[in-house]
Amino acid sequence: MEKKERLSGxxxxxxxxxxxxxxxxxxxxxxxxxxxxxxxxxISETLIFQHFKTKEDLYREALRQLFSYHPVMPELExxxxxxDDFGVFSTLALHVIRHNRQDRRIMRLAIFSxxxxxxxxxxxxxxxxxxxxLPELLSRYIQxxxxxxxxxxxxxxxxxxLFIETIYMYIADQEASISGPPLPFSDEETVExxxxxxxxxxxx
Numbered sequence: 615m616e617k618k619e620r621l622s623g624x625x626x627x628x629x630x631x632x633x634x635x636x637x638x639x640x641x642x643x644x645x646x647x648x649x650x651x652x653x654x655x656x657i658s659e660t661l662i663f664q665h666f667k668t669k670e671d672l673y674r675e676a677l678r679q680l681f682s683y684h685p686v687m688p689e690l691e692x693x694x695x696x697x698d699d700f701g702v703f704s705t706l707a708l709h710v711i712r713h714n715r716q717d718r719r720i721m722r723l724a725i726f727s728x729x730x731x732x733x734x735x736x737x738x739x740x741x742x743x744x745x746x747x748l749p750e751l752l753s754r755y756i757q758x759x760x761x762x763x764x765x766x767x768x769x770x771x772x773x774x775x776l777f778i779e780t781i782y783m784y785i786a787d788q789e790a791s792i793s794g795p796p797l798p799f800s801d802e803e804t805v806e807x808x809x810x811x812x813x814x815x816x817x818x
Contacts (some may be wrong), residue, residue, distance in 0.1 A: 627665045629655045634676045639711060639719035642726040643673050673732070677723060684709065684748060694755050699764070699816075702755060703809040704778065710781045711801050721785060749774045756816070765816045777812060785806075 633655035637646045644686040648669050652659040666671070666672040684690075686709035693701035712722045726734075753774035784804065787798045795803060 623665075626655075626657060629810050630657065630665060630672065631676045631679060634672055635680055635723070637720055638673060638676065638726065639722040643669075643730050643732070645766055648672075655669065660764070674756070677727065677732075680717075680720065680723065681745055684713075697762075697764070698761070700809055701761065703812060704805050706752060706753075707777075707781050707805045707809065708801060710748070710778070710783055711805070712750070712786050719753075721782075721789065734784065757818075765817060766818055768816070773812075773816065780808065 628742075630651065634651045636644070637650055637654060640646075646669075648662050651657050651672070652662055653736055655662075662672065664676065679716055686705060690702065693705055747805075753770045756765060756770040756773055760767055760770060
């Protein structure tokens with residue numbers, strides 16, 4: 615008889631979240647059943663509700679963890695400390711592009727959440743464990759540079775949001791060819807062009 619794998623509570627919780635992310639990315643929130651999540655995670659459905667009160671609680675926590683994890687933070691903070699404006703914007707943009715390519719669930723979940731009435735900005739918010747979201751972090755940096763006189767007096771939150779949105783639109787366009795065939799240029803060249811345009815508009 616095969617011996618069942620014994621998992622700690624944290625390991626089981628992590629397995630549930632990972633299975634949920636794959637299924638939510640494939641079928642959306644409405645199309646995914648907790649029974650399917652349990653089967654993929656190799657546990658009973660009852661155990662899911664020992665960790666999460668409802669399917670929506672599981673969905674929100676899964677998205678929060680996926681969208682809040684940014685291994686680029688140390689590099690980004692180092693460039694911010696040096697006030698390397700080009701480095702800050704280009705590092706952030708390339709991270710978002712590469713992170714999405716490495717984990718195809720990200721873009722699918724972003725689209726599904728929008729279609730199903732969930733707002734990522736409300737789910738992926740600042741907390742002590744995860745730290746600020748990328749738009750929040752960039753907004754703070756832009757505001758700091760405005761106060762130092764390096765950037766024009768402009769709404770830092772709008773600029774940060776527009777920059778991040780532009781990156782996500784680029785990713786979506788490369789994947790779905792919304793505006794035509796994908797650009798025949800590297801991500802690095804595309805990001806450099808975009809960042810220089812943004813910085814030209816920001817600098818005093």
